[in-house]
Amino acid sequence: MKILRYSSNGEAHYGIARDGGKFERLAGSPLENLEPSGHFDDETSVVVLAPFHRPRVFGLGYNYRAHSKEVGKPSPTLPVLFMKPSTTVIGPEEPIVYPADGENVHFEGELVVIIGKEARNVSEADALEYVLGYTCGNDVSDRVLQRRESEFGCLLVGKGYDTFAPIGPVVETELDPANLRLVTRVNGEVRQDGNTSALVYDVPALIAYLSKYMTLLPGDHIMTGTPAGVGPIKPGDVIEVEIEGIGVLRNHVVAA
Structure with missing residues (x-):
């Protein structure tokens, strides 16, 4: 499974990379669970970010x-x-x-x-x-x-x-x-x-x-x-x- 963090309309989301250039948003942080939300974003409409914000x-x-x-x-x-x-x-x-x-x-x-x-x-x-x-x-x-x-x-x-x-x-x-x-x-x-x-x-x-x-x-x-x-x-x-x-x-x- 490929997890990523990305920005869509100015908001950061975690998601899972799916086939066909789609990212399925996670319901929360992947550090808590990997439950998908059912909401999809197209990879052409988002900006991929560093996987986590300011980690150690x-x-x-x-x-x-x-x-x-x-x-x-x-x-x-x-x-x-x-x-x-x-x-x-x-x-x-x-x-x-x-x-x-x-x-x-x-x-x-x-x-x-x-x-x-x-x-x-x-x-x-x-x-x-x-x-x-x-x-x-x-x-x-x-x-x-x-x-x-x-x-x-x-x-x-x-x-x-x-x-x-x-x-x-x-x-x-x-x-x-x-x-x-x-x-x-x-x-x-x-x-x-x-x-x-x-x-x-x-x-x-x-x-x-x-x-x-x-x-x-x-x-x-x-x-x-x-x-x-x-x-x-x-x-x-x-x-x-x-x-x-x-x-x-x-x-x-x-x-x-």
């Missing part, structure tokens, strides 16, 4: 060995975690704003896990029971700021500009995250071509690890890390992150 976003660094190698880092011995402010999140086709003082801003295509119910001290064996579904994400990063922060053991503003977390277009609820192809294109050219089978810490391991230390809440996002091939973007570029079974997240870059 957890990010993972160096979670593909090939990416660690390309940036000269060893493979981690524990999940390397950071958080992106909720104001980084934008939806499909919304612009990524290139900072006025930006010097070296990169794309990072990623699989994103959406938590569906409260999770605390969850085992790896049970972890996927707490997942609503999966979507595409782009962990946009200012490398200059990121490196300056990292010298002092922190990471926030380099990942935290407004618009630096495009998410979407849909949340697929019936998907095995263990073996999914992920492709990122810049202006139609393939820059990343990876597979979630290469994750250092897979989705169950990440949920179990995070929930050991903190309560995961419905709607929380876990960006699972990026494969090799990251690179710079500039105003005018179009970035596409495609994950099999989910679809394509497309955003263009504009100058501040």
Whole structure:
């Protein structure tokens, strides 16, 4: 099932993507139930939004060995975690704003896990029971700021500009995250071509690890890390992150 959030006549709704370009509205939030309302909207008359409004976003660094190698880092011995402010999140086709003082801003295509119910001290064996579904994400990063922060053991503003977390277009609820192809294109050219089978810490391991230390809440996002091939973007570029079974997240870059 593909769940999405969209705007129709200025109002936001959750819906289910149906055949024939139709979206069937849900009666409420998908974090509460998936009861359809029977009201349909045509995809040509709505604007698809980020799946959830201003969620908590957890990010993972160096979670593909090939990416660690390309940036000269060893493979981690524990999940390397950071958080992106909720104001980084934008939806499909919304612009990524290139900072006025930006010097070296990169794309990072990623699989994103959406938590569906409260999770605390969850085992790896049970972890996927707490997942609503999966979507595409782009962990946009200012490398200059990121490196300056990292010298002092922190990471926030380099990942935290407004618009630096495009998410979407849909949340697929019936998907095995263990073996999914992920492709990122810049202006139609393939820059990343990876597979979630290469994750250092897979989705169950990440949920179990995070929930050991903190309560995961419905709607929380876990960006699972990026494969090799990251690179710079500039105003005018179009970035596409495609994950099999989910679809394509497309955003263009504009100058501040």
